[in-house]
Amino acid sequence: MPGIGKWIVAAVLAGLASALGGLVARGADKAITRGREAVLPPSPLPPITVKARQYGGLGGDIRNRSEMSVRDWVDFGDPRVYLNATTVDLVVEATVDRAVILSQLEVRVESRGAPPRIFDHGYLAGGAMEIRSFHVDLADPTPEVRPADGSSDFPFTVSHLDPERFIIEVTSSTPGDFTWRFDVHWLCKGQSGVVTANQQGPPFRLIVDPRLY
Numbered sequence: 001m002p003g004i005g006k007w008i009v010a011a012v013l014a015g016l017a018s019a020l021g022g023l024v025a026r027g028a029d030k031a032i033t034r035g036r037e038a039v040l041p042p043s044p045l046p047p048i049t050v051k052a053r054q055y056g057g058l059g060g061d062i063r064n065r066s067e068m069s070v071r072d073w074v075d076f077g078d079p080r081v082y083l084n085a086t087t088v089d090l091v092v093e094a095t096v097d098r099a100v101i102l103s104q105l106e107v108r109v110e111s112r113g114a115p116p117r118i119f120d121h122g123y124l125a126g127g128a129m130e131i132r133s134f135h136v137d138l139a140d141p142t143p144e145v146r147p148a149d150g151s152s153d154f155p156f157t158v159s160h161l162d163p164e165r166f167i168i169e170v171t172s173s174t175p176g177d178f179t180w181r182f183d184v185h186w187l188c189k190g191q192s193g194v195v196t197a198n199q200q201g202p203p204f205r206l207i208v209d210p211r212l213y
Contacts, residue, residue: 047096047188048158052197053089054204085171086206090197092184093163102156102164103192104185105145107136113177115209132156132166138206139174145182172208179203 094100133148145168147153158164172178181204182197198204 044191045095046186046193046195047094047100048102048184048186048195049093049095050184050195050197051091051093052182052199052204054199055087055089085169086204088168088170088182088197088204090166090168090182090184091163092158092166094158094160096188097160098188099157099159101187102154102158102184103187104154104183105134105166105168106183106185107138107143107145107170108181108183108196109138109143110179110181110203111177112138115175115177115207132164134166134168135171136168137171137173138178138180139172139176170204170206172206175209177205177207179205 090105092102133151134145135148136143136145148169156164168182170180184195184197186193186195
């Protein structure tokens with residue numbers, strides 16, 4: 001029948017047009033994506049690296065398990081014996097061939113809670129040469145990192161040949177279970193940013209409880 005033949009031809013042509021339209025649309029999408037990548041370059045890497053280490057005089061197991069993991073062993077203190085502190089060691093190094101200004105060091109408290117029970121405890125080895133000494137009290141509602149007596153305050157400058165080392169004594173004037181991170185603010189070539197310091201993912205932690213013994 002002549003009418004059926006025309007209908008078949010029209011259907012084939014419509015299918016070809018749809019397929020070509022899809023190819024054109026996909027090609028346009030790819031072109032737009034390439035254009036956007038050319039106009040918007042990828043976010044640059046920060047010009048500094050920050051290495052962090054936490055250590056203290058006393059540590060305790062909070063899980064009471066026979067196979068204790070590293071994350072179950074935390075720094076703790078007893079205000080009755082003036083051991084309500086831990087220490088964080090930050091080493092900041094530039095990754096570019098020019099000076100980078102460290103404009104600020106902030107503490108970001110993530111949680112404050114009642115201290116858990118310590119099942120076992122002992123002394124932890126640790127130590128570091130003090131270069132830039134600071135202090136922060138986590139019990140403060142708005143804690144600030146402050147220079148120790150006789151120490152300089154921010155800003156500091158680092159380069160790839162001249163890193164900086166910060167020793168931060170972290171204390172709490174009240175009992176509690178605290179977790180926190182540090183934010184290192186930087187300026188370089190008209191840009192600014194923040195690099196967060198933690199324990200390679202998990203936050204720093206300190207437990208202070210006068211009932212530990």
